[in-house]
Amino acid sequence: MAKKKKTIIIEAQRIFRLNKHGMDFVALEVIRALQKLDTFNRYIIAVGPGEDCCLESSANFEIKVLESSNYFIWEQLLLPKLIKTSNADILHCTSNTAPLGLSIPLVLTLHDIIFMEKKIGSNSSMYQNLGRIYRRWVVPRVLKRVHTVITVSNFEKRNIETAFPHLQKNIITVYNGVSSRFKPMDIPTEGQSLKFDKGPFWLLLGNTDPKKNLRNTLMAYAFYLERSTHKKRLLLADLDHAYLEKLLKELDLLAIKDFIVVEEYIAHDKLVEVYNDAFAFLYPSVRESFGLPLLEAMACGTPVVTSNTSAIPEVAGDNVVYTDPMDIKSIAAGMLKLEDEPQLYSSLVSKGLARSEAFSWEHTGKHTLAIYESVHL
Template structure:
């Protein structure tokens, strides 16, 4: 087969979840598939994190905006390649494309009511674009891939899709996430000491940044240790706004907000943390929870959406809408060494169910079945 894979944003320096999913999957496909011919379609960028090989060809496509890149430049490039299929990996795809289409639809959060106002213009524009494009391309997809059985059922029910059109394929996590020693030098770039709580917050309302900060304020009132909180991927000006809105400005001295953290440093920060807080309202999978557990760091996470499916019944699950419950788990973990050690061991066992190799193998099975149908 000739397989075209859209990986538009993998060369950008500040990568996020979907970028890492396609990057790591392609790297594993390179290891296991020496027969099919692959064309990886990307936008030029500074971080050349993927190299081609004998049967993997990287095609760079320049275009000023994402919508034009996807709707105009990408179909033109695909028509020249004339592949057996095009796999679009980040929720959207060209409205007009002559080759059979496989789509990874990570979630349909953009079609759901918002938990709160999003203060990011970029994310708001992305939401509008997805709402316009996705309903129009779904009927054209030969196969739709999503990342958990929860999301598979939710998408199928909400959009009334045929059961054989959509399939769940779990994400993995990078093998460099593991327990390590001597993390202090990297940790000190972001926070003054180890043994902190770690939270990946951003402007997306589903991440529950305000509720998590409120929970942390309740934790500080009862804890004798008063561990600091490292909040990644959130500008300090926005952090200050949230603290003022929640009337918890007094916790600011305990907070560290360095902004975007490169993926290569995350392994040190997970290892340096006392616990990782993954208290989102809504996730279709939840790679950060696996990364933290793989580093031997207990995770306090939500009992909603796909998160229990990934973390498992033995995880520390809380109602993300209850700051009191989140704070209670933080204190419980801090006060019980036995519970802490049990959560470390549980996490290291749980992550064995997931890997990018397994993801790539299932994706290859889909490609090969797909070619027979064509």
């Protein structure tokens, strides 16, 4: 019997926005991988309006802009309308939520169920709080009728199976990949040793989300400055000056302000250079379903000091310095250890490069395509 061509809609609502975040990049890279892998099926990529047209149509990939900036209207009204008018066979929603009452099979990428868990801290904005409420309402309803759930780590798979036992036969772990753009800018030739002191600063991708552990990290950095003979500066990205000033004052840490460099937003295409220039990457998050930035840093030959929690050990293996994210002395000790032990530093550069090579978007795309092919119409 001849193979049936399927029409697959991939929801990628936010990939055209300028300030993209984790799930947006994952969706974008998966689509790019599928464009290279699948020339048979028909794809419609549903996106929201935005200024960064970062994806191009191809022979069997059509980009459809649904003109609404309201997330609820876009997802619950415009996306179902597109499904009907395009005679779609499968809908793949890439960012945790999906339309209710679908008449076609749904593949849902559920990156995490943090929104179903006890809230960490209280620094969320009104927008974040509304998003959390929306996800808590929509996701359990969607999961009653989902065909396949894709999640990004076995750690998160276990969490989802515990919260939604009926999904045990419908959930698959598909790891994220690392873009080939993330690589060392100065690759040593044979016989050369890897550079020890790559740069004058630690890199921290700051974020007001409490799970990113900014408070403890700043206190740990102050503890580090008291004991370090090098006293490297801290480049803090994705945070505004006013918020940092307020937080330092609240923590009684204004004395370390001169050691911190703030970049409110670093474009994703500039991150390669920033990772390369950094001495090391700090990633002391409390809760991660995957942890893509630590792999990006590794792929650039930059060692990582990170947490021993959630999915991080699954992704990082034994190729990083682990710390207890709730213990500021532990975080500082990890920083000092990496700074004071050149042999450890060089070994983590080499091991991190090797580890990052195990994760590719091509693999992610192949696994995603296999899931589409498993949907029998």
